[in-house]
Amino acid sequence: MREVAIIGIGETKIGELWDLSLRDLGIHAGLEAIQDAGVTGDEIEKLYIGNMSAGRLINQEHIAPMIADYAGLEGTPAVRIESGGASGGMALAEGFMAVASGMNDIVVVGGAEKMTDVGDVEAKDILSSTGDREWESVFGATFDSLYALMAKHHMDVYGTTREQLAQVAVKNHYNGARNPNAQFQREIPLKMVLNSPAVSTPLGMFDCAPLSDGGAAVVLCPVEIAESYSGKPVRMMGVGMGSDHMAVHDRQSIDTMKATNLAARRALDMTGLECSNMDFAEVHDNYTISEIMAIEDIGFFNKGDGGPATQRGDTALNSKISVNPSGGLKAKGQPVGAVGINQAVEAVIQLRDKAGDRQVDDAEYGLTHNVGGTGGSAVVHIFGRWSP
Numbered sequence: 001m002r003e004v005a006i007i008g009i010g011e012t013k014i015g016e017l018w019d020l021s022l023r024d025l026g027i028h029a030g031l032e033a034i035q036d037a038g039v040t041g042d043e044i045e046k047l048y049i050g051n052m053s054a055g056r057l058i059n060q061e062h063i064a065p066m067i068a069d070y071a072g073l074e075g076t077p078a079v080r081i082e083s084g085g086a087s088g089g090m091a092l093a094e095g096f097m098a099v100a101s102g103m104n105d106i107v108v109v110g111g112a113e114k115m116t117d118v119g120d121v122e123a124k125d126i127l128s129s130t131g132d133r134e135w136e137s138v139f140g141a142t143f144d145s146l147y148a149l150m151a152k153h154h155m156d157v158y159g160t161t162r163e164q165l166a167q168v169a170v171k172n173h174y175n176g177a178r179n180p181n182a183q184f185q186r187e188i189p190l191k192m193v194l195n196s197p198a199v200s201t202p203l204g205m206f207d208c209a210p211l212s213d214g215g216a217a218v219v220l221c222p223v224e225i226a227e228s229y230s231g232k233p234v235r236m237m238g239v240g241m242g243s244d245h246m247a248v249h250d251r252q253s254i255d256t257m258k259a260t261n262l263a264a265r266r267a268l269d270m271t272g273l274e275c276s277n278m279d280f281a282e283v284h285d286n287y288t289i290s291e292i293m294a295i296e297d298i299g300f301f302n303k304g305d306g307g308p309a310t311q312r313g314d315t316a317l318n319s320k321i322s323v324n325p326s327g328g329l330k331a332k333g334q335p336v337g338a339v340g341i342n343q344a345v346e347a348v349i350q351l352r353d354k355a356g357d358r359q360v361d362d363a364e365y366g367l368t369h370n371v372g373g374t375g376g377s378a379v380v381h382i383f384g385r386w387s388p
Contacts (some may be wrong), residue, residue, distance in 0.1 A: 001100045001101065002100050002101075002223070002249045003219055003222065003223035003224075003235065003237075004099045004221075004223065005223045005234065005236065006234045006236055006344065006383075007038075007186045007220070007221055007226050007231040007233050008031050008033040008037025008038070008217075008218065008229070009216075009217065009227045009231075009344075010028070010029045010030065010031065010033035010216065010217045010345070011029050011032070011216035011338075011341075011345045012029055012181070012214050012216070012340060013180075013183075013214070013219070014027050014182065014183045014213070014333030014335055014342070015183040015214070015333060016115070016212070018116070020213065021058075021114065022054060022063065022112055022114040023067055025072045025112045025114065025213065025214060025215030025335075025338075026049065026067040026071070026112040026215050027067060029110055029112070029215035029217040029341075030047075030067070030215075030217040031071065032106065033110075033217035033218055034108065034219060036150075036219070036231045037219035037230065037231045038229045039219060039229060039232030039263065041072055041073055041076075042062055043105075044076055044108055045076070045104040045105060045106055045107060046077050046078075046079070046104050047064060047067070047068050047076055047077065047078040047079070047107075047109075047205065048078075048079050048080075048091040048095045048107070048109045049067055049080045049109075049110050049111065049112065050057075050062060050080075050083075050087035050088035050091035050092070050108070050109075050110070050340060051063055051081075051111065051112060052084055052085065052113060052126075052337040053084060053113075053127075053129070053300070054114070054128050054191060054337075056126045057114055057123070058117050062080075063080055063081040064079050067110070067112070076124070077181075082337075083338060083372040083379075084130030084371075084372030084376065085127075085284065085286065085336050085371055085373065086284075086335075086370045086371055086372030086377045087122070087176070087223055087336070087337040088216070088340025088341040088343075088370060089339070089340025089341075089343070089368065090340070090370075090372075090379055091109050091110070091111060091341070092239075092340055092341060092344055093106075093239045093379055093381070094109075095107045095218075096236055096239050096381075098220075099220045105221055105225065106219065106221050107219070107220045107221075108219050108220075109215060109217065109341060110215065110338075110341060111215065111216050111217070111335075111337045111338030111340060111342070112214070112216075112335065112337060113212075113214065113215075113335040113337040113338050114261055114335075115335060115336065116212070120211065122280050123211045124142060124144075124211070126209070127151055127336065128142050128143050129131035130372060130373040130374075130376070131143065131246065131247075131248075131373045132246040132247035132248075132376075135247045142285075143286075144199050144203065144208065146248050146374050147200075147203065147286070148199075148202065149248065149254060150248070150255055150289055151165065151288075151289035153254050154255040154289060154292065154293065154307075156203065158303070159304070159307075160246050160289075160304075160307035161307060161311075162202055163190065163311065164191035164307030164308065165288040165307070165308050166190055166205075166206070166288065167190065167285040168207075168285065168288035168310055168330070169193045169207060170188060170189070170193060170211035171310070171316055171323075171324070172291075172324050172327050172328040172331045173176040173187050173327065173330070173331045174187050174316075175317060175325050175326065175327045176326070176327025176328070176331025177327075177331070178327075178357040179326055179327050179332055179358060182326070182327045183212055183331070184210075184327070184332075185331075191351075193206040202265075203287060204270035209285065209287070209328075209329035209334040210333055210334055212333035212334050213335055214333060214335030215335065216338045216342045216345050217339050218341060218344050218345065219231070219302070219342075220236065220270070220350070222236065232352050232386065234347070234348045234352065234383055234384070234385065235383060235384040235385070235387075236381065236383060237270070237273070237365075237383060238260050238267040238269075238270035238273075238382040239381050239382075240263040240264060240265065240267030240270065240377065240379070241262075241263050241266065242258065242260065242261070242262030242263040242266070242377070242379075243259050243262075243376060243377050244257065244258040244259040244375055244377075245376070246248070246373065248374055248375075250375070255293065256297055256303070257293055257297050257371065257378060258375070259372075259376065259378035260293075260297040260369065260375065260380070261299075262378075263369070263379055264297065264298040264367075264380045265381050266380075267381065268299075268382065273365060273382065274299075274344070275300050275321075275367075277364075277365050278300075278365050279321075279322065279350075279360050279362070279363040279365055280291070280321065280322040280350055280363055281298070281321060281322070281323050281324070281365075281366065281369065282324055282325075282328070282343035282347060282366070282367070282368045283298070283323060283324060283328070283367065283369040284332075284339070284369055284370055284378075285324060285329050285330050286329050286334060286371070288330070290371070291310075291324065291332045292307050292310060298380070300315075300321050300371060301314075318360060323347065325355065325359075326342070326343070326358070326359045327344040339370055340368065343381075344370075344381065347366040347367075347381075347383040348383070350363045351363055351383060351384070351385045351386070363385065364385050365382070365384050365385070368381045368383070
């Protein structure tokens with residue numbers, strides 16, 4: 001198996017991008033990544049696109065060849081990958097395997113989602129369909145309520161507090177305020193999070209990531225030819241994937257995501273590294289409880305210590321482990337199908353020392369973690385600073 005590098009990155013701003021279509025988002029991010037890498041269109045051998053639900057959100061299916069067409073890559077094999085909120089991360093895993101296997105040399109992986117062309121209620125219903133439709137959402141269980149159940153159980157079992165949940169939002173908005181592509185570039189005080197309107201108890205408005213528009217892309221190639229291109233390379237060192245019961249009530253525990261645990265273990269085993277080697281992590285914080293569970297299930301902290309660790313500041317920028325230096329989904333935004341690629345873009349920016357005021361000092365290794373649905377799927381990638 002060949003070693004893989006990222007040689008180009010691109011992303012749009014994230015937010016309510018009324019003037020841009022899904023194809024605009026995908027093309028903008030893809031062309032930026034291609035220009036960053038210094039590759040030409042005829043060198044690109046395959047295109048993977050992560051997207052959750054273009055068919056319902058914008059009434060357009062078959063989007064991978066559409067984006068290839070409008071990007072001037074007609075004729076290039078183009079494949080859409082869907083895995084709920086983990087669509088982008090799973091697309092990146094497919095791109096990694098295409099290069100690592102030797103089947104392809106230059107692969108573009110993108111993610112895009114246009115969430116705001118429908119109303120909030122419809123968008124949330126579409127997102128809820130990535131859970132178990134037959135046994136959950138059809139009976140009225142929303143994403144908000146299912147994650148609230150996880151939060152309440154975590155609080156009951158481990159003593160996690162409302163203040164510890166809120167501190168996740170405070171930290172991520174602090175980081176997002178330093179990210180020029182973030183949807184919310186504003187710090188928020190703890191009191192604002194605690195006093196925000198209830199969404200599904202114990203989660204309030206500031207415990208929930210927004211539904212956003214955005215696109216992101218990366219260019220992959222084998223390590224041995226990476227330096228022949230213009231972008232400063234970053235190593236893709238490992239990938240791990242996992243799955244679990246779709247319905248939350250079928251799981252062994254609702255305060256643990258087995259898919260995350262499996263994906264993290266497989267990615268780390270592939271690299272020979274440990275959590276202690278990671279300098280930063282971009283984790284799937286669609287809710288504040290999601291980040292607390294993620295940092296436990298990946299292995300950065302023992303089960304039940306995610307809340308206290310966050311409150312102690314262990315996950316703050318340039319602390320024990322810098323978690324979500326981009327601002328995460330909570331502040332950077334949540335263009336669902338693009339999330340996993342946005343995370344990879346942030347990893348490359350950090351490992352290139354180009355993150356400005358949110359730069360993790362002396363970053364050598366980073367991890368990204370992307371979740372589908374309420375934990376039915378998860379994918380973890382590990383990245384390393386370039387060394388010839």
